[in-house]
Each structure stands twice: as structure tokens, then as C-alpha cells.
Amino acid sequence: MKRKRIYIAYTGGTIGMKKSARGYIPADGYLTETVKASAEFSRDEMPLFDIHEYQPLIDSSDMSPAHWQMIADDIKSKYQDYDGFVVLHGTDTMAYTASALSFMFENLTKPVIVTGSQIPLSQLRSDGQVNLLNAMFLAANYPIAEVSLFFNNQLFRGNRATKIHADGFNAFGSPNLDPLALSGISIELVKGTLSPYIENELDVCSITPQNIGVLHLYPGISNDVVQSLLKGKLKALVLLSFGVGNAPQEPEFLKLLEDASQRGVVIINLTQCLKGSVNMGGYATGNALLNVGVISGYDMTLEACLTKLHYLLSQSLETETIRHLMQDNLRGELER
Numbered sequence: 001m002k003r004k005r006i007y008i009a010y011t012g013g014t015i016g017m018k019k020s021a022r023g024y025i026p027a028d029g030y031l032t033e034t035v036k037a038s039a040e041f042s043r044d045e046m047p048l049f050d051i052h053e054y055q056p057l058i059d060s061s062d063m064s065p066a067h068w069q070m071i072a073d074d075i076k077s078k079y080q081d082y083d084g085f086v087v088l089h090g091t092d093t094m095a096y097t098a099s100a101l102s103f104m105f106e107n108l109t110k111p112v113i114v115t116g117s118q119i120p121l122s123q124l125r126s127d128g129q130v131n132l133l134n135a136m137f138l139a140a141n142y143p144i145a146e147v148s149l150f151f152n153n154q155l156f157r158g159n160r161a162t163k164i165h166a167d168g169f170n171a172f173g174s175p176n177l178d179p180l181a182l183s184g185i186s187i188e189l190v191k192g193t194l195s196p197y198i199e200n201e202l203d204v205c206s207i208t209p210q211n212i213g214v215l216h217l218y219p220g221i222s223n224d225v226v227q228s229l230l231k232g233k234l235k236a237l238v239l240l241s242f243g244v245g246n247a248p249q250e251p252e253f254l255k256l257l258e259d260a261s262q263r264g265v266v267i268i269n270l271t272q273c274l275k276g277s278v279n280m281g282g283y284a285t286g287n288a289l290l291n292v293g294v295i296s297g298y299d300m301t302l303e304a305c306l307t308k309l310h311y312l313l314s315q316s317l318e319t320e321t322i323r324h325l326m327q328d329n330l331r332g333e334l335e336r
């Protein structure tokens, strides 16, 4: 059988970093050199691959919507030449990029797997080798036509993943959706579906930076704090509420939200809980939010919610349409 071809976009992150006096920094050519020097990557069972190193390589804390756009455009320009795509990325904001890409790609029929590592590939006991080998192997042999995130032997839907561990190998979880696939002694498909080969054009939706606030509620939060956030030129606010979507019933607080909603600010309710969904019909404290125009984000991750807002606000859509689409399942990011 013809060997598959995988395109590897290396954007930066620990996987290709070197030690410096200031801590780890990305180093040009270092990752490509290390991969080329490792016999595992060129075994017959592995796909053929090309690595493209971005300039400059960055720590993922420096990622922005402009980078998401660059990655999406890069994949689009190579779309017909490869069977699958691996994006090497720092772990810190990996779930944001995976979520953003999932919304930006329309008609995706090939796998796009985002991965990286906690220890640089060139160092002893690095998780980079396992993560990259598996991502390439899965993209070539188990094509799931989605933007996914591979880490620590689990393939997650990109817009369901979140960083759960700052310094462990099990750095990612997907609290509200089982993994797409597990890589054990054999590869086990869980929620993922293998895609048939379809020849098509990939469309990329442009994304631009947007003014979006995130408000993490806590008992006794002052209205001054809420007001100062809402005073700016905010287009949307993600409200991180208690439990199934509950908040204080304090009239001044609710009035601030109501006024903002009437001014056209899209206010989305997500739970602070690590697992589960928002249900504003469950308690009077949640119902009060519904009555002032707050909409449900259901079981979306914060990363999915923020990037979906960027995606929708970047298009010229009516506010009501955005509110409606935020509650719709566009790319498997939520379940109502």
C-alpha cells in the first residue's frame, strides 16, 4: 500500500525547546534535527512526512488569533498534498488553538491533530516522541476528519479538550466527552469515526481579535468589579457561574447584566464546575440570569466558548444570530 503523507506544522512549544539561562526557549531547527536523527520516525510502518518550522517559533503563551489564522491558512495551502496534518504546539494554549481551528475549518475531510509535550523531544524521558509518533500514526492510519488533540495516549476532540495538569504527562482531559480514540496495545476507537477519503476543497473562515470578557463569580463579588468589566467596549462576556449555572440574585448585579445584554453584549453562562452542563431552569438563582438575557453555554469548555465567540464575532452576523448559534452544536463542541 502507498505510504501516507503527513504535513507537520511546528509552531513552537516545549517539544522543540532548549534550555537557556531564562528557562526553556524554542530553538530553530532543533526539533527537525531531533526527529530526523530518530530511527523510529522513518520506520516502514510510519507515514512519510515533511516538517515546516514556523518563523519565529513561539511559546504557546504568545499565541493570538493571528497565529490561529496562520496555522489554518498554512494547512489550507497544503491540503491537497497530504493525507493528514499534525500541528506541534505548546501545551499552555493548545486547547484554545485546537478549538479555534475546529471552528475555522469548513468541510474538513482529513485529520488535523494538535500535539506537543511536557519535556523537550531531545531530552531523556520526553513524552514528545510518544505523542508525535502516535499523532502521525493515527493521522495516517486512523483518519478522523476533525481537529483533535493527542496527549498521553488519548485522542480528544479538539474543542472538548482542556489543560488539566500543569506539570504532569496527563496534561489534558475532556471532561464532557469521552476520548475519540485510545492508544494502548491496540488503537481503540471510542467516540471517533473513521472518515472515508473524500476529495474536496477546504474552506477557512477568517478570525480576528475580539473584545470578550470572562467573569469568574465568587461569593460576595462586588458590583464595582462587574461594572468595570462591563464598562469597556465589550462584545461578549463569559460568565463562569456556580453549579448548574447559578449566580447571586442581587438586583443591582442582575441589572448590570440586563443593561449590557440590551446594549448587545452576548452573555454566555458556563459552569465553574469541571464537569457537567448549565441548566438555568434548575434553580431560581439560574432562572434570574435567563430572565436578564443570559444564554446557556451548556457543557462547552471555556476554550471552546471563547474561540467560538471569536469565530462568530469575526463574521458580520446579527447579535441575535450569534446568540442563537452559540447555543447550537456547530462542531461537536456542546450537547444540549
Ligand SMILES: NC(=O)C[C@H](N)C(=O)O
Binding pocket: 012, 013, 014, 015, 058, 059, 060, 061, 089, 090, 091, 092, 093, 116, 117, 118, 119
Ligand atoms: N509544555 C509546553 O509546551 C509549555 C510551553 N510553555 C508552551 O506552551 O509553549
